[in-house]
Amino acid sequence: MKLFTAEQVYAADKFTIEKQNITSDELMERAAIQLFNWLHLRMQGAQVKIHLFCGIGNNGGDGLALARHLQDHGYNIEVYVVNYSKKRSKDFLTNLERLKERKIWPNFLEEGSEWPPIKEEEIIVDAIFGIGLNRAPDEWVGNLFEHLESTKAFVLAVDIPSGLFTESVPKREKDVLKANYTLSFQVPKLVFFLPQTGKYTVQWEVLDIGLDKQFLFETDTDYSLIGKNEILPFYRPREKYSHKGTYGHSLIIGGSYGKMGAVQLAARSCLRVGSGLVTVYIPKCGYIPLQTAIPEAMVITDNEDSHISEIELSIEPTAVGLGVGMGTKEGTSEAIANFLKDYKRPVVVDADALNLIAQHKDLLKYLPGQAVLTPHPKELERLIGSWKDDFDKLEKAKVFSDKHDCVLVIKGAHTIIIYKNKGYVNTTGNPGMATGGTGDVLTGMITGLIAQGYEPLQAALLGVYLHGRSGDITVENTGYQALLATDVIEGIGPAFLDLFKVEEKVSAEEDGNE
Numbered sequence: 001m002k003l004f005t006a007e008q009v010y011a012a013d014k015f016t017i018e019k020q021n022i023t024s025d026e027l028m029e030r031a032a033i034q035l036f037n038w039l040h041l042r043m044q045g046a047q048v049k050i051h052l053f054c055g056i057g058n059n060g061g062d063g064l065a066l067a068r069h070l071q072d073h074g075y076n077i078e079v080y081v082v083n084y085s086k087k088r089s090k091d092f093l094t095n096l097e098r099l100k101e102r103k104i105w106p107n108f109l110e111e112g113s114e115w116p117p118i119k120e121e122e123i124i125v126d127a128i129f130g131i132g133l134n135r136a137p138d139e140w141v142g143n144l145f146e147h148l149e150s151t152k153a154f155v156l157a158v159d160i161p162s163g164l165f166t167e168s169v170p171k172r173e174k175d176v177l178k179a180n181y182t183l184s185f186q187v188p189k190l191v192f193f194l195p196q197t198g199k200y201t202v203q204w205e206v207l208d209i210g211l212d213k214q215f216l217f218e219t220d221t222d223y224s225l226i227g228k229n230e231i232l233p234f235y236r237p238r239e240k241y242s243h244k245g246t247y248g249h250s251l252i253i254g255g256s257y258g259k260m261g262a263v264q265l266a267a268r269s270c271l272r273v274g275s276g277l278v279t280v281y282i283p284k285c286g287y288i289p290l291q292t293a294i295p296e297a298m299v300i301t302d303n304e305d306s307h308i309s310e311i312e313l314s315i316e317p318t319a320v321g322l323g324v325g326m327g328t329k330e331g332t333s334e335a336i337a338n339f340l341k342d343y344k345r346p347v348v349v350d351a352d353a354l355n356l357i358a359q360h361k362d363l364l365k366y367l368p369g370q371a372v373l374t375p376h377p378k379e380l381e382r383l384i385g386s387w388k389d390d391f392d393k394l395e396k397a398k399v400f401s402d403k404h405d406c407v408l409v410i411k412g413a414h415t416i417i418i419y420k421n422k423g424y425v426n427t428t429g430n431p432g433m434a435t436g437g438t439g440d441v442l443t444g445m446i447t448g449l450i451a452q453g454y455e456p457l458q459a460a461l462l463g464v465y466l467h468g469r470s471g472d473i474t475v476e477n478t479g480y481q482a483l484l485a486t487d488v489i490e491g492i493g494p495a496f497l498d499l500f501k502v503e504e505k506v507s508a509e510e511d512g513n514e
């Protein structure tokens, strides 16, 4: 799913109005009906009080129109206009008139107004600012946000939490009204997925307001959301007349005394994603544990007992996963540097190998084209330097990826994959996966996918998606706390099978989207 900028949404809006020969008021009405259907389906006429806070632009207009539908269906509502500007939009005014015709008189809130009392069990609809926000809200509006949050009532945001910009990070937390749920029109927003801004909404959902499909299809975006629909088109089925050689030979290079587990995890997950053969290159101390733990893997040992000191290969791997559990001993760094200078095939670089490259940036020029780098935030900072905020980070990552022709897998709650000027935001995974070894599993998976012939970028997308999906499937049995990296490997099979499951849709919601 594409992630559009506010500018692109306004353009889609305009295009749709012209092509479908409708007025902007009719489009707002569609949006309001979708909002109403969503609420009505869940509330079924319950008399819980709904407090609708509306701004003076089109976001506010959506709120007023929703209030009208709620009133028409007998809901218990209270409407407020947050009067932060005199410049009211046309469709806001139209909907204000329609409320007045029904004898609904909103409370106008201004600087110095007394804030309305709201009970914890009641509902707040936030239609104060939408994607038209272009500066921080006034102090008094921020104070209102604080008051609304302090009531602990459920906050349902219309389109986007008020105070949240679409393309930058707010300066202060109190300038945004945190939402429990956001109903985003047509498409989600990139800010729902970034570490600094994702916290402003607990959950989100998209409401289809019928913006022109062709326009949306043809408009190119810098970012997209990666889910099953994006993965399936490049999935490669296993073929009948194939053999283990068809699916590549992966080599995992890593391990040191006390960190052999990382290699085990990477090698096992590499096998689980379907690599035809897997060999590990490790220091001698890991020989017996590796051979015992993973009978399917072959082992080549270094001359050193406790760390890697030189990488001499007697095999020709299809893809290499480099760095897991490797440590930063002097001899190891040299071995990696020498290895990279000669090696020309696809590579996935992780952990200590990333840190080594960060320390010796000249090594970057030896990386083969489209090398996949899998940094967590600290490792990323060592590679690309510090950043002002999440947007600056993404821009720097794009420049880095373009300059060095590498795929950056920025690990986080929503892992973002950057290749050149595009970003791909992953949707799978959960907090249970914040545990030792899950990164090693990911490295093994991406390596194994490249070995089978996936392009490095595709391997990164598929690997990250399956890794998270496996975690999501597994966590249902373990809960967040008990989830281990090993469990994520065991979930890879079910995650593959899940790719082909067709999701059942809630029929009432489908109806609402007509």
Ligand SMILES: NC(=O)C1=CN([C@@H]2O[C@H](COP(=O)(O)OP(=O)(O)OC[C@H]3O[C@@H](n4cnc5c(N)ncnc54)[C@H](OP(=O)(O)O)[C@@H]3O)[C@@H](O)[C@H]2O)[C@@H](O)CC1
Pocket: 009, 010, 012, 013, 027, 028, 031, 055, 056, 057, 058, 059, 060, 061, 062, 084, 085, 087, 089, 128, 129, 130, 131, 132, 133, 134, 135, 136, 137, 138, 158, 159, 160, 185, 186, 209
């Ligand atoms: N295509 C779609 O998806 C559809 C979208 N729809 C809805 O429209 C919403 C966008 O509406 P919108 O453009 O009127 O902007 P909105 O966010 O209501 O702000 C209002 C005005 O406030 C101003 N302003 C900005 N910052 C400020 C500040 N800090 N303090 C004070 N004032 C400030 C600024 O005007 P300015 O003063 O800069 O001239 C701005 O124009 C969208 O989120 C969705 O809910 C639907 O109706 C159907 C179709």
Ligand SMILES: [K+]
Pocket: 059, 126, 127, 128, 129, 130, 157, 158, 159, 160, 161, 162
């Ligand atoms: K809003």
